[in-house]
Amino acid sequence: MPDKTMDRIAKATPPQVATRIRGLSDRTIAWIFVAPTIFLLLAINIFPLIWTIRLSFTNFRVNRVNADVKWIGLRNYERILTDPDIWHTMQVTAHFLFWTLFLQVLIGFALAYLINKKFRGNDLWTTLIVLPMMLSPAVVGNFWKFLYQPQIGLFNYVVGFFSGTDPSSFSMIGSIDLAPWAIVIVDTWMWTPFVTLICLAGLRSIPDYIYEAAEIDRASKWRQFWTITVPMVLPFLMLAVLFRGIENFKMFDLVVQLTGGGPGSATELTSINLKREAFEKWRTGYASAYAVILFVTIFGLASIYVKALNRVKER
Amino acid sequence: MKIARFMMAAAVASISTTVATNASAESMTLCWAAWDPANALVELSKDFEEKSGIDMEFEFVPWPNFADRMLNELNSGGKLCDLMIGDSQWIGGAAENGQYVKLNDFFEANGISMDDFLPATVTGYAEWPKGTPNYWALPAYADVVGWTYRKDWFSRPELQAEFKQKYGYDLDVPKDLEQLKDIAEFFQGREIDGKTVYGAAIYTERGSEGITMGVTNVLYNYGFEYGNPENPYAELDGWVNSEGAVKGLEFYKELYDCCTPPGSSDWYMSETIDAYKSGQVALQMNFAFIWPGVNADPNVGGDRTGYFANPPGPAGHFAQLGGQGISVVANSDMKDAALEYIKWFAQPEIQQRWTDMGGASAMRSVVEAPDFPDKQPFNKAFLESMAIVKDFWAEPAYASLLQAMQDRVHTYVVAGQGTAKEALDDLVIDWSEIFEDEGKL
Structure with missing residues (x-):
């Protein structure tokens, strides 16, 4: 396989380049150009991955360099997969993932649909809408902590104003029932613009003549939406879901700043739990196994999803 | 060509100057949390710099990230910190994993006695295993x-x-x-x-x-x-x-x-x-x-x-119990200078000045002085509190x-x-x- 790639690269190289450097074949020149990238990829991605897999079968702790490292087979994997606390964090992550994707797709698409219509101030609104995603997640986590503050927070005030409840009577990040929704709201606020932008690109890629043809055929607006707009934007939307899904599966900074995983472990996502195992408890072998399980999960889900995406694109 | 030569000469000159500067003044780094007492320690340490000729550098990390940052440093065998004012709970791990220098011989050779410090702080900040005369730190900041x-x-x-x-x-x-x-x-x-x-x-x-x-x-x-x-x-x-x-x-x-x-x-x-x-x-x-x-x-x-x-x-x-002891990081290249700092810091007059400047000495001559309880409105409560302390596990x-x-x-x-x-x-x-x-x- 690599040979074929090299041949292709060699063929693609203009003849002048090869003749300019005497004594070197086109294949060698191609290798010289590709080697640094391959080396970096091996050093930064592949080697750590293999090393992590190796560590996952041991009881290694990075803070005990003098201790004997024992090969313990699948024990780490067994412990992780039978630990109810880990399954709890998986459930918390699944809740977060499902609702953030659902809301972001819904609101993101709706906003893109609205922005795509020509109206006065369209550009200004587009700029304003994409502002949240330009902020740092840690900053967003911190200021939403203030917005959720029961005594002075704007969020509680607004909810209180419309519902008639006392703003200080509920705490979004202190209540076990509300905290999982608190992180969903913030992530949705921050990342819906990303989905909006991708959907907008999809909407603007639909040629006007398709709608014009549909008008001539007397298709209703509703039918145009379902038979032209949605199918043609779907590949873009699915791409946005893929990006957001992968990002949210490893969500860390925003939630740590906002809730610290609490109350209790109500918002402890897998990435937070993994960080605690790896860099607070220093259970390196165990955390490596945990990371491998998460990697396989994301990789597996993403592969299935990409196949579905390709199928949609081929239609 | 002339320009290239000039640039090379300038670079060589710049490197030589840097080397010369480094050679003329030793420096070491003290790591602690970023809080008010740390600022007081910077001021206090100027006396050490003057007397020893060693430049002090400081690495202060806000409390929420302090343990993460500093334990990463210790565990990775980093050389950032020569002196560490680490949390009391770290002592077991740092001692057993060889991250701190054991100070018994040094204390003995320099006449530093743990009897001069509040017993609870010695147990909490310096000993491992607890209740044994094995010292890995000098009580630096008494807190409760x-x-x-x-x-x-x-x-x-x-x-x-x-x-x-x-x-x-x-x-x-x-x-x-x-x-x-x-x-x-x-x-x-x-x-x-x-x-x-x-x-x-x-x-x-x-x-x-x-x-x-x-x-x-x-x-x-x-x-x-x-x-x-x-x-x-x-x-x-x-x-x-x-x-x-x-x-x-x-x-x-x-x-x-x-x-x-x-x-x-x-x-x-x-x-x-x-x-x-x-x-x-x-x-x-x-x-x-x-x-x-x-x-x-x-x-x-x-x-x-x-x-x-x-x-x-x-x-x-x-x-x-809160508070910390000051330890010498085993991986440091400046261990002698770090020990010199601890020797200086353990002097009664420096401990007194430490408290006066906003620190909290654990030295008995300071906190058991007759005028101490009335020096500040909170000193009585501090003394009462230090007499009743209990600490969390300090296990590795x-x-x-x-x-x-x-x-x-x-x-x-x-x-x-x-x-x-x-x-x-x-x-x-x-x-x-x-x-x-x-x-x-």
Whole structure:
């Protein structure tokens, strides 16, 4: 396989380049150009991955360099997969993932649909809408902590104003029932613009003549939406879901700043739990196994999803 | 070509200058948390720089990230820190993993005696294993959890009368934890000077160590033990989750539910300070290091604030130890200079100056001086508190033990899930698993 790639690269190289450097074949020149990238990829991605897999079968702790490292087979994997606390964090992550994707797709698409219509101030609104995603997640986590503050927070005030409840009577990040929704709201606020932008690109890629043809055929607006707009934007939307899904599966900074995983472990996502195992408890072998399980999960889900995406694109 | 030669010459000259500069002045780095006492230490260390000719550099990290950053540094064998003022709980891991230099021989050779320091600080900050004369640090900063209260509110005649009528005793410094809860309850939601105020600001933070540092002040006094003192690792059941401990945990939850400001579900040192200084609460739980700052505060300082040690409970009188010792990092290339610094720091006059500048010496000649209790309005409470300290595990696996407790306690106290008995039973299971992993069972 690599040979074929090299041949292709060699063929693609203009003849002048090869003749300019005497004594070197086109294949060698191609290798010289590709080697640094391959080396970096091996050093930064592949080697750590293999090393992590190796560590996952041991009881290694990075803070005990003098201790004997024992090969313990699948024990780490067994412990992780039978630990109810880990399954709890998986459930918390699944809740977060499902609702953030659902809301972001819904609101993101709706906003893109609205922005795509020509109206006065369209550009200004587009700029304003994409502002949240330009902020740092840690900053967003911190200021939403203030917005959720029961005594002075704007969020509680607004909810209180419309519902008639006392703003200080509920705490979004202190209540076990509300905290999982608190992180969903913030992530949705921050990342819906990303989905909006991708959907907008999809909407603007639909040629006007398709709608014009549909008008001539007397298709209703509703039918145009379902038979032209949605199918043609779907590949873009699915791409946005893929990006957001992968990002949210490893969500860390925003939630740590906002809730610290609490109350209790109500918002402890897998990435937070993994960080605690790896860099607070220093259970390196165990955390490596945990990371491998998460990697396989994301990789597996993403592969299935990409196949579905390709199928949609081929239609 | 000329330009290239000129550039090369300039580069060589620049490198030579840098090397020469480095050679003329040694420098070493002291790592600690970023807080007020650290600034005082920078000032104090100028004397060392002058006397030794060694430049001091400082690496200060804010508390929430302090453990993460510094333990990463120690575990990775980094050379950033030559001196480390590390948390008391790190001592077991740092000693067993060879990250700190053992100081016994150095102390002996330089006439530094641990008898000169408060015994609780020696045990808490310097010894490993605990209770043995193996020293890995010099007590550097004595700290303990205590309370501040709004003396000006307590002294209002109308509030005093109302309190006496309601509870049958005087509104004053609480004599026990039950009284503390009464007082907090009394102030909760009360209008004072046109502003709604609340009872108490207490530790509830989930992410690092907050709620554990808070709840232990109640648990200890209700009978919680870290295990059977005769057999600490193997016998947790019945000690960690004793009847008293369960009642203590219930008490902390009641205090959280009844008497804290809304939204205080993730509060640690800075949030409680803010709540107190902004006039939101009548009582504040916090480490004593904040007391000088409170005393100097224009809103609540001076006569408006009083200080007291953690009140006793039905089973004893203890307070959670804070503070740190100063250690020499084993991986340092500047060990001799670092030891020189510790020798300088251990001098009684330097310790006195340390306290005067805003530090908190653990040296007995300083804190047991006849004039010490009256030097500052909080010194009496500090001395009382230091006499009743108890600390969390300092095992190499302390972080795992701590995270388990953070999770179980926060789940019960803040999230309101399960019962206190279940939380402590689960904690026994967690801790037993950790000790089993550690090979201690």
